[in-house]
Amino acid sequence: MTASSLGVFPPKPSALAEMFTGTPSLIGAIHLPALPGSPHYTGQPVSEIARFAVEEAHAYVDNGFDGVIVENHWDIPFLKPGEHGYETAATMGVITAAVVAEFGKSVGVSILSNAGECGVAAAWAAGASFVRVNQWANAYIANEGFIEGQAAKTTRFRHRIGADPVRIFADVHVKHGAHAIVADRTVAEQTEDAEFFDADVLIATGSRTGDAASVDEVSVIRDNTVLPVIIGSGITAGNVAALMKECDGAIVASSVKDNGRWWGRVASDKVREVSRAAGK
Numbered sequence: 001m002t003a004s005s006l007g008v009f010p011p012k013p014s015a016l017a018e019m020f021t022g023t024p025s026l027i028g029a030i031h032l033p034a035l036p037g038s039p040h041y042t043g044q045p046v047s048e049i050a051r052f053a054v055e056e057a058h059a060y061v062d063n064g065f066d067g068v069i070v071e072n073h074w075d076i077p078f079l080k081p082g083e084h085g086y087e088t089a090a091t092m093g094v095i096t097a098a099v100v101a102e103f104g105k106s107v108g109v110s111i112l113s114n115a116g117e118c119g120v121a122a123a124w125a126a127g128a129s130f131v132r133v134n135q136w137a138n139a140y141i142a143n144e145g146f147i148e149g150q151a152a153k154t155t156r157f158r159h160r161i162g163a164d165p166v167r168i169f170a171d172v173h174v175k176h177g178a179h180a181i182v183a184d185r186t187v188a189e190q191t192e193d194a195e196f197f198d199a200d201v202l203i204a205t206g207s208r209t210g211d212a213a214s215v216d217e218v219s220v221i222r223d224n225t226v227l228p229v230i231i232g233s234g235i236t237a238g239n240v241a242a243l244m245k246e247c248d249g250a251i252v253a254s255s256v257k258d259n260g261r262w263w264g265r266v267a268s269d270k271v272r273e274v275s276r277a278a279g280k
Helices: 015-019 044-062 087-103 114-124 151-160 187-196 215-223 240-244 268-277
Strands: 026-033 067-072 107-110 130-133 140-144 145-148 169-174 201-204 229-231 249-252
Touching: 015 169, 015 229, 026 169, 026 268, 044 087, 044 107, 044 268, 067 087, 087 107, 087 114, 087 140, 107 114, 107 240, 114 130, 114 151, 145 201, 169 187, 187 201, 201 215, 215 229, 215 240, 240 268
Parallel strands: 026 067, 026 249, 067 107, 107 130, 130 169, 169 201, 201 229, 229 249
Antiparallel strands: 140 145
16 A cells, blocks of 8 residues: 555646656657766767757657657766766756757656756756656665665755756666665565655666566556556567556667667657557
8 A cells, every 4th residue: 555545645646647748658768978077078069969969859759759858878887876066967957958948848857877966956957847766765786886765865955946846757676786785675665665755757667778677567566556657668669569558658768779779879760660559
């Protein structure tokens, strides 16, 4: 039984319905080139990166997707939460603002790894509607080391700067890590934890970027929350129809890139294939 069903919190309106008109909601991930401050940054002007982001967004939205999420995926190796510099929040804000100017409220921000406060700062400055936070509740071991849930710090920071309209998309059973340290929390319990800690949308993923979530795991998450549930990895034209029967939408990237990997360019024809398969 969830916190909402017990009446601890009033029922929330669907954050997906606030942002997107399509059902299921398809969100394309824009994997940015390396940004200032990261090891792979080559001095490219931020204005050029912003143009890249707008081009990628058009490839998604012009071919049937409902929105996009802007992500600093080339800032590898990723920093832990609280370690990101001012340059990351500022650059992500400027780039995302260019995308928002084209596409309005159907835009989100993801700053890796797990940078809830930095993401909210960039999203609020840019006029974006949501952020993705990979570990919202509990803790786990990831490539970056020990990662704690960011709910308490992020919600307080969001409120302090007046950014309460920015919605939280939170992963459950997060990829790229040893889940819940000692694995004593079931997926059902982790789902309830994320809802109790005031997430707005829950995300089911595979074990790493590009891997599909299992139907069983998506079903467990869906059955233990009143929040919208989307899939955060592994969606293809071949599986999208079956998986969308189990959830409310998906974040898509690798399968619609020209090389089939996250670091490729978005291919319009592949986006159309996924959109059509999803019934868009």
